[in-house]
Amino acid sequence: MRNLLVTGGCGFIGTNFIRHLLRRNDFLGRIVNVDLLTYAGNPENLADLAETHVARYQFVKADICDRSAMEEVFDTHRIDTVCHFAAESHVDRSIVGPAAFIRTNILGTFTLLEICRERHADIHRFHHVSTDEVYGSLGAEGLFTETTAYDPSSPYSASKAGSDHLVRAYQRTYDLPVTLSNCSNNYGPYQFPEKLIPLMILNAREGKPLPVYGDGKNVRDWLYVEDHCAAIWQVLQAGRCGETYNVGGRCEMENLQVVETICDRLDLLVPPTGDARRNLITFVADRPGHDRRYAIDCSKIETELDWQPQESFASGIEKTIQWYLDNVEWVARVRSGAYREWIATHYGDD
Ligand code: NAD
Ligand code: TYD
Numbered sequence: 001m002r003n004l005l006v007t008g009g010c011g012f013i014g015t016n017f018i019r020h021l022l023r024r025n026d027f028l029g030r031i032v033n034v035d036l037l038t039y040a041g042n043p044e045n046l047a048d049l050a051e052t053h054v055a056r057y058q059f060v061k062a063d064i065c066d067r068s069a070m071e072e073v074f075d076t077h078r079i080d081t082v083c084h085f086a087a088e089s090h091v092d093r094s095i096v097g098p099a100a101f102i103r104t105n106i107l108g109t110f111t112l113l114e115i116c117r118e119r120h121a122d123i124h125r126f127h128h129v130s131t132d133e134v135y136g137s138l139g140a141e142g143l144f145t146e147t148t149a150y151d152p153s154s155p156y157s158a159s160k161a162g163s164d165h166l167v168r169a170y171q172r173t174y175d176l177p178v179t180l181s182n183c184s185n186n187y188g189p190y191q192f193p194e195k196l197i198p199l200m201i202l203n204a205r206e207g208k209p210l211p212v213y214g215d216g217k218n219v220r221d222w223l224y225v226e227d228h229c230a231a232i233w234q235v236l237q238a239g240r241c242g243e244t245y246n247v248g249g250r251c252e253m254e255n256l257q258v259v260e261t262i263c264d265r266l267d268l269l270v271p272p273t274g275d276a277r278r279n280l281i282t283f284v285a286d287r288p289g290h291d292r293r294y295a296i297d298c299s300k301i302e303t304e305l306d307w308q309p310q311e312s313f314a315s316g317i318e319k320t321i322q323w324y325l326d327n328v329e330w331v332a333r334v335r336s337g338a339y340r341e342w343i344a345t346h347y348g349d350d
Contacts, residue, residue, distance in 0.1 A: 001124065001236065002029045005079045007064050007112070008086030009033030010041035012191040013129070013225055017085070018046060020229035022053055027233070030056050032077045034070070035086065036063045036104075037343050040192050044330075044339050061347045064108035067115070074115055082126045083236065084112060087163075090194055091133075091156045095288060098155035105159035106166070113170045126178045127236055128167040132221070132246065133157035134182060137291035144182075145297045146244045153289040164244075171242045179239040181232060183247035184296045187316065188225030189323040193335065196220075196255065197317075200262050201324045202331060204277045205270060210263070214286035216256030219293040223249035224316035227309040234305040248296025249309045249316075256281070261313070265321055 004021075008014045010033065021027045035041045049057040058077070062069040064086050073079065086108060088094065088101040109128070116123045135144045136151030150165075152158040170176040187197040203210050231247040239245060253261075263277035301307045311319075324331060333339045 001027075001081045003078050004029050004031050004081045004083060005073065005077070006031055006033045007082070007084045008035055008041070009059075010035040010037060010043050010045055011085060011089070012040070013186055013228060014085040015042075015045040015190045016188060016225045017083070017229045017232060018049070018057070020226065021233065022049065022056065024233070029081075030077070031058070032073060032079065033057070033059045034062050034064065034073055035059070037061055037347070038088075039337075040089065042190075042334060042339050043346070044333070044342060045190055065103060065111050067111050070111060070115055074119060078122070080122055080124050081236065082112060082116065082123070083129070083232065084109065084127065085129045087160070088156070091154045092194070092287065094154050094156035094159070098159075101155050101159040105156075106162045109163035110166055113166060113176065116176055117170065117174050120174065120176065124177060125236060125241075126167070126170075126176055127232065127239075128164065128178060128180045129232065130164050130180055130182045131157065131160050132182050132184045132248070132294050132296055133291065134161040134164055135294075138293040138295055140293070143295045143297035144246060146182075146246050146300055153291050168242075177241040179235050179241060180244040181235050181247050182244060183228055183231070184221035184223050184249060184294055186223050186225045186228050188320050189327075191225075193331065196258065197262070197320060198324060200259050201266070201321055204263055204266050204280060205325070207272070207274075207277075207280065209282040210259055210277075210280045211282055211284040212255055212259055213284060214290060216259070216283065217254050218290060219252050219254055219295065220258075221248045221295045222251045222253060222258070222313055222316070223247065223309060224311035224319075227311055230310075231301060231307050234301065234307045238305050240304075245301040245305070246296045246298050247301060247307075248298045249311075249313070250298065251309070251313045252293075252295050253313060261317060262321065265317065269321065269325065
């Protein structure tokens with residue numbers, strides 16, 4: 001792996017992944033990060049790398065659906081490995097505006113696969129980062145395995161399911177060396193504050209209402225983002241072509257439990273001026289098609305690739321809360337969209 005293309009590297013997981021790789025002693029290659037810089041992509045997350053890792057890191061602003069722009073990236077940088085994160089990723093947005101999800105998640109993945117098909121001999125690996133949401137909802141019992149039938153509920157998960165099928169089809173039909181990972185809900189630094197955990201941390205810190213959908217008993221299996229990054233690295237290194245690896249935190253929690261944990265931890269770190277923060281919890285209308293429970297059986301990646309999550313929810317949420325408390329400027333700029341001026345200055349406004 002000499003020239004690694006990371007798509008969507010200015011988003012939450014991509015940012016953590018690029019930083020993770022550049023800290024590792026066993027990754028010696030170059031990274032080209034292609035990102036369109038949508039509302040979710042913040043190039044300031046990695047701006048320091050242009051100076052600290054000038055020979056090993058390069059950013060290109062481009063749309064993964066733009067065939068000629070992407071071909072130029074592959075040819076200019078002699079890409080031999082792809083780690084594909086770029087996507088529209090928020091379920092609530094997919095409910096109000098599904099079109100962008102179909103475009104980026106399906107057409108964007110198809111465009112990359114076609115470019116790799118044409119350059120088959122040069123491509124050592126195409127790794128596709130996906131989600132456990134493709135499997136739909138679990139009842140009270142059971143876990144998602146790699147052979148669970150797909151049954152997506154939202155336009156987001158349906159678009160990811162479509163992209164997963166395309167990736168597998170390119171392996172079966174064209175023998176493209178692909179791997180897939182389907183992981184559970186991530187949390188940690190740099191997550192855009194529309195997702196549950198950062199939204200709750202910031203609202204709770206500011207004494208704003210904490211909107212919990214439905215009865216708050218929906219279950220998610222929380223995975224600290226650094227554990228996810230380590231899992232992807234293992235799959236890139238040692239995963240078998242054509243295989244899917246489920247990645248989870250072995251950490252099932254009801255949403256209400258998550259929000260209460262954040263409230264209690266914040267009360268200790270930043271004592272509230274009035275009532276305990278749990279009083280800010282407000283039950284609101286449920287999300288349409290809201291999956292009840294996700295939980296991952298990650299025994300395949302544990303046994304085959306010797307990966308295990310290192311963080312418990314207690315340790316991961318502590319680090320995450322502290323990161324958001326320590327990075328108020330990042331939060332302010334992301335929320336106000338101020339970093340978009342920075343994008344306009346550096347990459348032009350379009
Ligand atoms: P994110 O929304 O934070 O980041 C997505 C990035 O993709 C952004 O930087 C955005 O600018 C970029 N992007 C969007 N459209 C693009 C396009 N057309 N061309 C180029 N770049 C584009 O998402 P995330 O949470 O970092 O998720 C990354 C990947 O992991 C996604 O594929 C997502 O489906 C998957 N995933 C995420 C989670 C999670 O909990 N966050 C869980 C499972 C799987
Ligand atoms: P989210 O972070 O949007 O991730 P996903 O939908 O991909 O699982 O939501 C996590 C859970 O939290 C999900 O069950 C929906 C719920 N939720 C709320 O209750 N309130 C909120 O404001 C948000 C954003 C999510």
